[in-house]
Amino acid sequence: MDLLNLDDQLTPEQRMVRDTAQGFVREHVLPGVGDWFEEGTFPASSLAPVLGSLGMLGMHLSGYGCAGLDAVSYGVACRELEAGDSGLRSFVSVQGSLAMFPIWRYGSEEQKAEWLPRMASGEAIGCFGLTEPDHGSDPSGMRTHAKQDVSGDWLLNGSKMWITNGSIADVAIVWAQTDSGVRGFVVPTSTPGFSAPEIHRKLSLRASVTSSLYFDDVRLPASAVLPGVTGLKGPLSCLSEARFGILWGVVGAGRACLEAAIDYAKTRVQFGKPIGGFQLTQEKLAWMAVSLGQAGLTALHLGRLKDAGELSPRQVSFGKLANVRAALDIARQARSILGANGVTLEYPVIRHMNNLESVLTYEGTQEIHTLVLGEALTGLPAYR
Structure with missing residues (x-):
């Protein structure tokens, strides 16, 4: 699916993170996630310790049992986890970026020592x-x-x-x-x-x-009380951390939908040949691949900016707005290629599509991120 060979830009350590996250999803998530979705359950008690043992919880933080990896590594992990399910990536994002990060950034030494090691291991959620x-x-x-x-x-x-x-x-x-x-x-x-x-x-x-x-x-x-911050800059800085994980994660959801659509199009026969051999289907797949590549480029660029200490909240809004929209469009196109099969849990597409409807809204709606960019372009706030 990587027509631009973006993963060739990853360091050996970042590829190791990718492979570790892929292996976790393949072994612990994909066999059961359809049933979890249908039943409305999430086996946190069994998944959290494994995620902790792999260093996936608070992995972009340093000290206190955290892995201390770079931003691109964290992004790659979110991408692979969300290729499994958005709920899995949400669990990891909330744990690391919304719960552990404020303690790590704004907490007292006592708060850090009490909670961060247990949260990094998956013992505490x-x-x-x-x-x-x-x-x-x-x-x-x-x-x-x-x-x-x-x-x-x-x-x-x-x-x-x-x-x-x-x-x-x-x-x-x-x-x-x-x-x-x-x-x-x-x-x-x-x-x-x-x-x-x-x-x-x-x-x-x-x-x-x-x-x-x-x-x-x-x-x-x-x-x-967290002693290190007063005002809305505290929670908003946490949301910026989590949105960074989202803009990477949805690339994984989009990729999973494209993979399912390609596999289906190569095997589903109508009018005497696979539907992947028809021009209309190939046009859909081509545009899906282009959107996925553009989203991957955006994520990689923003990850490198974050590692350089140069990433701004408006750039995170750009990535969240653009990439979630792209992933949702890919999921919807994939659903159309799968036809009626696309609405069953035998395939991952409808699950990802439904999940992405929530991702479009949470941690800053599409409308709010649009206004963030509008203010950046005009200098005029339009929130009220």
Whole structure:
């Protein structure tokens, strides 16, 4: 599928990461992911320790048991994991970029020592609480709040929604309004007053745990607050880390759909020959391959910028906007080539297509990233 030979640009270490992630997906994910999707389950308890032993959790962070690999390696791993399923890549992204990263970047030494080694090994699972039922794209309106009492403890109240890993997490990174601005809190999910019911009846990201979070006078010690950041720049920086994984990951989902479409087109016979021998089918496949190559180029370029310390949030928005749209278009075209077979779980296409509908929306909707680029081009914000 790599008509541009992009993987020839990878270092030996990056190719080793690719091969390791591919092997994990082939052995531990592909045999069961169709059933997980159909049943609405995700076997985190069996997958997390294996991912941890392979160094896939928080792999782009250094110290505390983390692998300390470069950004392109992290991106390549996300690509291969999402070729398995977007829910798998979401699990890894949330663990490493949304739960571990804020502790690593903004946490106290005690918070880092307590949580990061366990999270890197897969022993402890984390989630990230920012989105609320009434405040998704505009987190500045969040209603979840925390207030210190005379003892110095914090009392946390409010709710979050659409939280990946929420009901299986051991720790939640929760963002809340305080008298001094938005602050992040490290919240053990065993704390009284914390609850995380799972959201059911999803038709997308079914092989992924999605939950609501509720905080009813959750009492936290003063040491629970992340000391290194105040304001929305904290959670937004975490989202930028996760979006980087997304813009790589969706290349894997798109590739899986293209591979399925090519295999099917070479074996499905109509009018006396394989449908891959008809010009209309070849045109679809050619444009799918072009879109996939362009998305891969974008991901590789942005990965190199990140490794050089030169990647900006607007460039991440460019990659998330362009690559998710490309992957979704590829999935839809692949579904049309497979015809009625394309809507069954015998093939991966409808699963990836449904998943990508969620990826298009989460961690910054298509519309928000469009406005980020519009502001970058004009200098005029148009969010309100």
